[in-house]
Amino acid sequence: MPYVNIKITREGATKEQKEVLIAGVTKLLQETLGKNPQTTVVVIDEVETDNWGIGGESVTVRRKRGQ
Amino acid sequence: MPYVNIKITREGATKEQKEVLIAGVTKLLQETLGKNPQTTVVVIDEVETDNWGIGGESVTVRRKRGQ
Amino acid sequence: MPYVNIKITREGATKEQKEVLIAGVTKLLQETLGKNPQTTVVVIDEVETDNWGIGGESVTVRRKRGQ
Amino acid sequence: MPYVNIKITREGATKEQKEVLIAGVTKLLQETLGKNPQTTVVVIDEVETDNWGIGGESVTVRRKRGQ
Amino acid sequence: MPYVNIKITREGATKEQKEVLIAGVTKLLQETLGKNPQTTVVVIDEVETDNWGIGGESVTVRRKRGQ
Amino acid sequence: MPYVNIKITREGATKEQKEVLIAGVTKLLQETLGKNPQTTVVVIDEVETDNWGIGGESVTVRRKRGQ
Numbered sequence: 001m002p003y004v005n006i007k008i009t010r011e012g013a014t015k016e017q018k019e020v021l022i023a024g025v026t027k028l029l030q031e032t033l034g035k036n037p038q039t040t041v042v043v044i045d046e047v048e049t050d051n052w053g054i055g056g057e058s059v060t061v062r063r064k065r066g067q
Numbered sequence: 068m069p070y071v072n073i074k075i076t077r078e079g080a081t082k083e084q085k086e087v088l089i090a091g092v093t094k095l096l097q098e099t100l101g102k103n104p105q106t107t108v109v110v111i112d113e114v115e116t117d118n119w120g121i122g123g124e125s126v127t128v129r130r131k132r133g134q
Numbered sequence: 135m136p137y138v139n140i141k142i143t144r145e146g147a148t149k150e151q152k153e154v155l156i157a158g159v160t161k162l163l164q165e166t167l168g169k170n171p172q173t174t175v176v177v178i179d180e181v182e183t184d185n186w187g188i189g190g191e192s193v194t195v196r197r198k199r200g201q
Numbered sequence: 202m203p204y205v206n207i208k209i210t211r212e213g214a215t216k217e218q219k220e221v222l223i224a225g226v227t228k229l230l231q232e233t234l235g236k237n238p239q240t241t242v243v244v245i246d247e248v249e250t251d252n253w254g255i256g257g258e259s260v261t262v263r264r265k266r267g268q
Numbered sequence: 269m270p271y272v273n274i275k276i277t278r279e280g281a282t283k284e285q286k287e288v289l290i291a292g293v294t295k296l297l298q299e300t301l302g303k304n305p306q307t308t309v310v311v312i313d314e315v316e317t318d319n320w321g322i323g324g325e326s327v328t329v330r331r332k333r334g335q
Numbered sequence: 336m337p338y339v340n341i342k343i344t345r346e347g348a349t350k351e352q353k354e355v356l357i358a359g360v361t362k363l364l365q366e367t368l369g370k371n372p373q374t375t376v377v378v379i380d381e382v383e384t385d386n387w388g389i390g391g392e393s394v395t396v397r398r399k400r401g402q
Contacts, residue, residue: 001322003137003175003275006297007244013301015117019128020300022120028292032285033276039322041137041175042120043074050216053223053243054269054307061220068188070141070338070376075167082251084166086262089254091162096140099154100147106188108338108376109254110208121135121173141378149318153329156321176321177275184350187357187377195354202389204271204309208338209368218367225363230341233355234348240389242271242309255336255374283385287396290388310388311342 001039002029009059010046018044068106069096076126077113085111135173136163143193144180152178202240203230210260211247219245269307270297277327278314286312336374337364344394345381353379 004025022042029035049059071092089109096102116126138159156176163169183193205226223243230236250260272293290310297303317327339360357377364370384394 001175001277001320001327003177005273005275007271007273008297008301008303009269015125015127017300018117019125021296022125023123024296024300025293026120026123028289028296029274029276032288032292033281035276037123038121039173040121040123041135043114043137044118044120045114046118047244047246050219051245051247052269053227053245054239054241056224056227056238056241058216058220058223059269060216068143068186068193068376070378072139073163074137075163075169076135080167082259082261085251086259087166088162089259090257091166092159093254093257095155095158095162096142099151099158100142102142104257105255106374107255107257108336110248110338111252111254112248113252119135126135149326149328152318153326156326157324160321160324171324172322174322174324177315178319178321179315180319181378181380184353185379185381187361187379188373188375190358190361190372190375192350192354192357194350202309202344202387202394204311204342206340207364209364209370210336214368221367222363225367226360229356229359229363230343233352233359234343236343240307242269244271253336260336283393283395286385287393290393291391294388294391305391306389308389308391311382312386312388313382314386 002035002041004029004040004042005045006042007045007047009049009052011049013046069100069102069108071096071107071109072112073109074112074114076116076119078116080113136167136169136175138163138174138176139179140176141179141181143183143186145183147180203236203242205230205241205243206246207243208246208248210250210253212250214247270301270303270309272297272308272310273313274310275313275315277317277320279317281314337368337370337376339364339375339377340380341377342380342382344384344387346384348381
């Protein structure tokens with residue numbers, strides 16, 4: 001019954017990588033807390049780099065500087 | 068003043084259906100808790116089926132199997 | 135499979151009222167979008183009035199003024 | 202280390218305006234609570250007006266009436 | 269830089285179990301997407317069973333029936 | 336009409352500091368995007384340090400090491 005929300009920048013995560021994330025988080029909750037995988041929900045949000053800030057500036061600006 | 072976030076998979080909900088959800092949740096909060104509908108906020112997020120996992124796999128994979 | 139998060143101020147909602155919210159939102163999603171109630175998740179967050187702001191001030195301050 | 206999520210309707214906020222929001226929130230948390238700006242994360246969600254409800258109806262409907 | 273929010277019912281997860289969740293999710297994001305663990309944020313919300321609904325009723329009610 | 340959620344660790348933020356955050360974010364949205372302060376909602380979540388992870392471990396563990 002857990003609900004997990006993963007937010008990452010939209011920078012090319014593939015369907016296969018997202019399947020790995022969904023399976024991995026679900027398994028982690030089952031092994032650690034005994035949660036039923038059948039009712040574990042995982043939602044992945046991919047956020048534009050213009051809309052993600054860290055250190056007081058967007059990731060877009062950071063990427064342009066090579067960070 | 069309540070804030071409600073509804074997350075569903077992006078599978079063709081129409082504008083009319085979304086109006087029904089917004090009106091229905093707002094009315095439910097008014098009738099149940101006396102909340103002022105004028106300041107009740109409802110945000111609907113429609114999530115790609117690749118990005119929604121349940122049972123350890125994405126909804127995309129489940130839909131292909133007919134689930 | 136929908137996920138709904140309802141945020142309200144912590145001002146005495148009873149267990150019974152919260153059951154009404156859970157049942158009502160679940161039914162609304164079933165009737166409007168055909169969503170399976172068995173996998174519809176509803177999470178209610180009750181937030182201290184000090185921690186909820188509207189109009190640039192906390193609900194605590196507004197309540198003291200009679201709003 | 203704070204995490205801030207700003208949700209606004211998608212109505213033309215520019216990159217420059219989003220940079221101002223990111224910088225401003227980060228500075229506010231630094232000045233008010235001494236939070237380290239280097240690890241302050243800000244995520245901006247722009248939501249379609251069909252998907253944002255207030256007063257029991259979508260912003261799309263309100264905008265058509267001139268609100 | 270990812271942000272992960274894990275919501276579970278408040279039913280006795282220990283500090284040690286929460287450390288395992290934090291370490292496990294962080295490692296999963298590093299291995300799957302190459303995300304820097306130093307800036308990966310994980311927030312765990314433990315929600316009262318009265319406030320978590322599934323199948324149209326609270327977990328409190330379900331637990332009383334032995335589910 | 337914006338909705339802002341600020342998540343910080345629970346480490347003694349005062350009512351006065353939270354009022355400053357609420358007023359400051361509301362003003363920032365008004366000045367930057369012309370948003371109406373009367374309908375801007377700000378919700379502050381204070382999270383236990385056991386439940387906040389960064390760098391693959393909880394803030395509790397980091398604080399013990401002096402970080």
